[in-house]
Amino acid sequence: MPRRIRRNSPGRATAVALEAGERLRIVNHLGQQVVDTWAHIQGDIHECLSMEHCRDKLYKLFFEVGDVLISNRRRPLFQITADTSPGRHDTLCAACDARSYAALGLGDDHPNCSANYRRLLGEAVTVPCPWNLFMDIPVDADGRLSDRPSAAGPGDFVELRALTGLVVVCSPCPQELIPISGVGRPVRGVLWQRLQTGDEGSPALHPTSDCKEVGA
Numbered sequence: 001m002p003r004r005i006r007r008n009s010p011g012r013a014t015a016v017a018l019e020a021g022e023r024l025r026i027v028n029h030l031g032q033q034v035v036d037t038w039a040h041i042q043g044d045i046h047e048c049l050s051m052e053h054c055r056d057k058l059y060k061l062f063f064e065v066g067d068v069l070i071s072n073r074r075r076p077l078f079q080i081t082a083d084t085s086p087g088r089h090d091t092l093c094a095a096c097d098a099r100s101y102a103a104l105g106l107g108d109d110h111p112n113c114s115a116n117y118r119r120l121l122g123e124a125v126t127v128p129c130p131w132n133l134f135m136d137i138p139v140d141a142d143g144r145l146s147d148r149p150s151a152a153g154p155g156d157f158v159e160l161r162a163l164t165g166l167v168v169v170c171s172p173c174p175q176e177l178i179p180i181s182g183v184g185r186p187v188r189g190v191l192w193q194r195l196q197t198g199d200e201g202s203p204a205l206h207p208t209s210d211c212k213e214v215g216a
């Protein structure tokens with residue numbers, strides 16, 4: 001059975017260290033929750049998952065099962081080994097921050113993914129562009145972007161296999177005005193499963209009594 005199940009609560013980022021060969025599932029157990037996701041080499045926050053380098057290497061906007069994502073120094077970091085969601089994970093949008101919410105009229109102190117990242121990794125760090133798991137931002141033929149509510153269903157997950165020693169960081173996005181995480185839904189947590197040898201093919205998590213939706 002899968003072990004080390006962790007909940008990533010709304011309003012903060014969580015980090016999980018992985019050794020080469022370990023796999024991690026990020027489970028959207030209540031559905032539609034966008035999750036800003038970063039990774040960096042263990043012991044070197046400056047070598048990090050880079051959306052621009054991944055797009056350049058893979059020559060596409062959306063990454064899929066089998067793709068190897070790389071760092072800003074072009075080192076392979078992890079492979080996407082499973083994805084039960086519809087597979088749209090934005091690679092273009094910056095993490096939300098205090099100013100992005102102020103521009104939407106939501107005040108100067110709205111919870112945000114950039115602050116969650118800095119609270120965990122240091123106030124002085126630059127926040128890299130996240131891999132926005134479950135965030136569906138279509139790009140039309142003229143290159144324009146639009147917002148769609150996430151199509152990720154309850155229990156959908158993305159699974160990664162580390163190719164080197166990594167730290168993966170996730171922040172469930174608290175954006176509620178633009179309905180990227182569903183219409184009229186409060187920010188929810190997500191679950192983590194670190195998979196052990198022998199867990200291959202294990203089912204996704206389902207909502208449990210200790211994983212209630214915030215506001216529910």
Ligand SMILES: [Zn+2]
Nearest residue numbers: 096113173174
């Ligand atoms: Zn956010």
